Amino acid sequence: MSLLDEVLAHNERFVSERQGTIKRTPARKVVIFTCMDTRLVDFLEPAMGLRRGDAKVIKNAGTTVLDPNGGVIRSLAVAIYALECEEVFVIGHLDCGMANLDVTVIRENMLSRGVAASTIDDLQPALGDWLGTFRDVYGNVRRVTQIVRDNALMPKDVPVHGLMFDPSSGSLEVLVKGYIEKAQ
Numbered sequence: 001m002s003l004l005d006e007v008l009a010h011n012e013r014f015v016s017e018r019q020g021t022i023k024r025t026p027a028r029k030v031v032i033f034t035c036m037d038t039r040l041v042d043f044l045e046p047a048m049g050l051r052r053g054d055a056k057v058i059k060n061a062g063t064t065v066l067d068p069n070g071g072v073i074r075s076l077a078v079a080i081y082a083l084e085c086e087e088v089f090v091i092g093h094l095d096c097g098m099a100n101l102d103v104t105v106i107r108e109n110m111l112s113r114g115v116a117a118s119t120i121d122d123l124q125p126a127l128g129d130w131l132g133t134f135r136d137v138y139g140n141v142r143r144v145t146q147i148v149r150d151n152a153l154m155p156k157d158v159p160v161h162g163l164m165f166d167p168s169s170g171s172l173e174v175l176v177k178g179y180i181e182k183a184q
């Protein structure tokens with residue numbers, strides 16, 4: 001049985017057992033921007049005391065923002081201006097796969113899977129920056145939190161917090177407290 005078949009078979013049982021509906025706007029009025037890491041699935045939100053219907057969650061590889069008008073900022077804008085979110089949590093995590101990613105290996109894997117060298121070489125910015133790899137998980141959260149905070153499309157009355165999550169223990173550490181700026 002393929003993975004798709006397994007998913008669909010499970011879905012049939014799942015749907016038959018479902019009841020009730022849930023609102024589109026998040027009950028806790030929060031939008032989380034975090035990493036796509038497998039260990040965060042069904043773990044980060046419970047660790048924060050958030051349940052289905054409580055939060056908007058945006059994910060990508062490494063919790064990175066490359067384009068000031070790109071997908072992350074667009075989703076944050078929709079969460080804030082259309083879906084009543086009043087606080088932003090930027091949450092990186094320890095042991096992130098995007099930290100110290102080996103760009104040479106990725107390039108070799110792309111080539112071996114049929115991607116043209118010219119396609120890789122023409123990337124703007126160059127592959128390493130395009131992937132959004134970074135050296136320091138703490139520095140990345142601080143940097144991305146500042147990028148979101150400083151983005152001209154973000155309203156100044158929305159706190160932007162920066163946190164570090166431990167995917168082993170489930171503990172959260174505050175690196176940037178967005179309320180301080182709000183109080184000024």
Ligand SMILES: [Zn+2]
Nearest residue numbers: 035037096097
């Ligand atoms: Zn990660």
